[in-house]
Amino acid sequence: MRLHPLTGLAAAGSTAVITTAAGSWPLSLAVVAGALAVSAAGGTARRLLPAAAAVLVPLTLSLLMVHGLAYPEGRTVLAEWGPARVTAEGLGFALQRAVQVCAAVLALLAFSFSVSVPDLVAAMNAKGVSGRFAFVLASTLTLLPAIAAQAERIRTAQEARGLVIRRGLVHRAAAFRLQAVPLVLALVDDAGTRAAALEARGFSSSGPRTSYRTVPDSTAQRLLRAALLLAAAAAVVLRLLTSAAGG
Amino acid sequence: MSSPSLTLPSPAPAAARRRWLLEILGALAIAGTYVFLVLNQPADITGGPGSASALIALSGFLVGAILLIIAVLPSLPASTVVLIPVALVLNIVLGQFVGSTLVPFYLDAIGTVLIAVLAGPAAGAATGALSSIVWSFFNPTVLPFAAGAALIGCLAGLAARYGLFRRFYLAPVAGFATGIIGGVVSAPVAAFVFGGTSGVATGAIVSAFRSMGDTLLAAITKQALISDPMDKAIVFTVVAVLVYALPRRTRFQFPFVRRHRVLAGKTPGEGAGQDSTPAS
Numbered sequence: 001m002r003l004h005p006l007t008g009l010a011a012a013g014s015t016a017v018i019t020t021a022a023g024s025w026p027l028s029l030a031v032v033a034g035a036l037a038v039s040a041a042g043g044t045a046r047r048l049l050p051a052a053a054a055v056l057v058p059l060t061l062s063l064l065m066v067h068g069l070a071y072p073e074g075r076t077v078l079a080e081w082g083p084a085r086v087t088a089e090g091l092g093f094a095l096q097r098a099v100q101v102c103a104a105v106l107a108l109l110a111f112s113f114s115v116s117v118p119d120l121v122a123a124m125n126a127k128g129v130s131g132r133f134a135f136v137l138a139s140t141l142t143l144l145p146a147i148a149a150q151a152e153r154i155r156t157a158q159e160a161r162g163l164v165i166r167r168g169l170v171h172r173a174a175a176f177r178l179q180a181v182p183l184v185l186a187l188v189d190d191a192g193t194r195a196a197a198l199e200a201r202g203f204s205s206s207g208p209r210t211s212y213r214t215v216p217d218s219t220a221q222r223l224l225r226a227a228l229l230l231a232a233a234a235a236v237v238l239r240l241l242t243s244a245a246g247g
Numbered sequence: 248m249s250s251p252s253l254t255l256p257s258p259a260p261a262a263a264r265r266r267w268l269l270e271i272l273g274a275l276a277i278a279g280t281y282v283f284l285v286l287n288q289p290a291d292i293t294g295g296p297g298s299a300s301a302l303i304a305l306s307g308f309l310v311g312a313i314l315l316i317i318a319v320l321p322s323l324p325a326s327t328v329v330l331i332p333v334a335l336v337l338n339i340v341l342g343q344f345v346g347s348t349l350v351p352f353y354l355d356a357i358g359t360v361l362i363a364v365l366a367g368p369a370a371g372a373a374t375g376a377l378s379s380i381v382w383s384f385f386n387p388t389v390l391p392f393a394a395g396a397a398l399i400g401c402l403a404g405l406a407a408r409y410g411l412f413r414r415f416y417l418a419p420v421a422g423f424a425t426g427i428i429g430g431v432v433s434a435p436v437a438a439f440v441f442g443g444t445s446g447v448a449t450g451a452i453v454s455a456f457r458s459m460g461d462t463l464l465a466a467i468t469k470q471a472l473i474s475d476p477m478d479k480a481i482v483f484t485v486v487a488v489l490v491y492a493l494p495r496r497t498r499f500q501f502p503f504v505r506r507h508r509v510l511a512g513k514t515p516g517e518g519a520g521q522d523s524t525p526a527s
Contacts, residue, residue: 016387020301020440055386059441062450066443066466070457085458097442101388108387132320132328133377139332140381147336180485181492183340184361187333188497195326203325236302243299 004217005120006127010225012111014232016104021235025096028103035106044113052109060098067094117141122213131209147187154182266318273314277394277432280307284435285464300439305391308436312376312393319373326501327366334358335378354478359396360403360422360486364412367503368404375400391440395433399425399479403486407503412487413511422483423476430471437471438464449474 019031039045071090079086121134155163158178165175284304320328337358359378363371375396383390406412406421437444442463444450449470456466490498490510499505 017302017305020305051385055388058447059388059443061447062453063441063443065447065450066454066457066463069454093442101441105387108383108390109385112384112387130317130321132323133316135328136320136331136335136377137381139329140335141384143332143336144339147333148340151340176485177488177492180489184337184489185493185497187337188330188365188493191329191333192326192497192500195329198329199325203328236306239302240299 002216004215004221004225005115005123007221007225008111008115009120010228012107014228015107017232018235019100019103019107021232021239023096023100023239025099028096028099031103032099032106035103035110039106039110039113042110042114044110048106048109048113051113052106055105056098056102059101063094063098064091067091067097118213119215122211123215123217125209125211126215131203135203147183150186151179151183154179158182266322269314269318273311273318276307276311276314277398280304280311280394281432281435283307284439300435304436304439308391308394312379312397315397316373316376316380319369320377323366323370323373324502327362327370330362330366331370331374331377334362334374335381337361338378339382354482354485356396356399356479356482357485357489359400360482361489363400363403364407364486364490364509365498365501365504366404368401368408370503371400371404372397373400388441391436392433395429395436398432399429402428403483406483407509408507410508412490412509415487415491418483418487419480422480425483426476426479427472429479430475431468433475434468434471435464438467443467444470 015031015035019028022028036045039048067090068086069090070085071087071093077085077087078091117138121138124134125131158175163175163178165172280303284300287300335358338355356375356378359371359375362374375398376393379389379393379396402425403421406418406425411417411421444453444467452470452473453463453466456469457463461469495512498510504510
């Protein structure tokens with residue numbers, strides 16, 4: 001039996017919430033390892049790792065710079081250059097935060113890189129999520145490569161007409177305009193045609209709809225989802241209570 | 248294509264009331280979260296990771312953004328809903344293009360502002376929030392900024408509604424003001440959820456303010472006040488260039504543009520020599 005897409009979403013979401021709420025770095029590291037293992041087992045690690053690195057490397061560097069160099073609350077000074085003070089507390093805070101964000105990001109990416117978008121959309125429709133949200137989600141994810149290819153075609157066409165991107169802000173702005181205007185014009189025009197086609201097929205009408213695609217679901221998965229959501233809510237409440245008691 | 252359907256009944260007043268209620272609840276959730284975070288921040292920020300503030304920032308802003316989407320999305324005409332995916336892709340594609348070739352800015356709101364100018368503040372807010380949610384499929388760190396993106400879309404729509412795109416030089420001014428508000432609202436998310444910023448260049452600015460003894464929230468707010476207004480001024484200018492480069496027929500197919508005379512130039516149906524029937 002395959003995993004229902006909403007079960008995956010619930011698992012990823014509640015993992016992200018619980019690691020944020022717990023804020024303990026052993027748990028965060030365990031989640032990082034778990035998410036990587038899941039994506040490796042699913043065969044998506046090759047696509048996931050570059051996407052995760054593009055997000056997480058700058059974020060970690062930025063955190064290290066912000067808290068490593070300047071942390072006025074820190075006491076244990078490791079090194080000092082002028083106004084910059086490297087403190088043990090600052091470095092610890094930066095690393096803890098970085099690991100925690102890494103855990104949440106990897107958990108969510110492990111879900112989004114493995115889910116089948118048509119299944120997710122069908123499952124959302126079956127659960128009563130507005131068809132419009134599902135349309136926006138599915139349409140964006142399918143349009144993205146198509147529009148990127150179209151932008152590339154426009155660039156080639158303009159270069160064939162003699163477009164050369166020279167140095168200097170004015171030249172680059174002019175080059176940007178030459179490529180962006182045809183792209184936006186074509187897209188807005190296409191959208192108009194698509195709106196008419198969708199409207200003719202009852203896009204705006206309310207009432208029951210039947211789905212072409214059915215996603216298998218089971219009682220066990222339904223219970224698992226409920227348990228995951230309850231666990232996430234409990235973690236948040238527990239965290240708020242302890243911080244209220246401590247503060 | 249943008250006219251209301253002739254065969255379907257128009258939405259009942261109860262649905263309109265429900266929509267208002269959800270919009271107000273969403274706005275209250277966002278505003279309340281912001282006020283709570285700003286009032287509560289000094290005690291909590293050094294309390295280590297996993298602080299309650301991170302959870303409150305995440306849940307409050309996300310719930311507000313989702314309420315706004317639930318309120319606005321069903322009420323938009325199909326011609327606008329179809330444009331939203333296009334706007335999200337434009338946010339990504341043009342943002343990447345500009346980011347890699349033009350200037351060291353992070354122009355990720357071009358599509359959102361474009362929709363806001365063509366289809367109004369409600370559509371802009373929904374597009375901003377949806378953009379964060381869908382983009383989080385590739386980059387989950389943008390998810391908590393959904394409320395800020397919605398606010399920017401809404402403000403851009405209001406600027407268009409009150410004619411700030413009719414004069415070309417007013418668009419960057421409106422963008423600058425929008426950037427100030429958007430930056431101030433997004434700063435607590437960066438501070439409490441991530442404990443910093445997501446870029447190295449912005450991190451350096453935050454670090455400089457921190458070494459002068461500012462609190463983290465103050466330092467990130469100041470950094471946002473340096474980079475966001477400039478960023479949004481450029482975005483609004485780019486959108487003004489794009490909108491005026493579109494042919495009249497495309498521009499004036501949007502009821503919002505016609506009704507509020509968003510753009511300079513004669514609206515179809517106004518002038519003596521013009522055809523008096525609207526384009527749709």
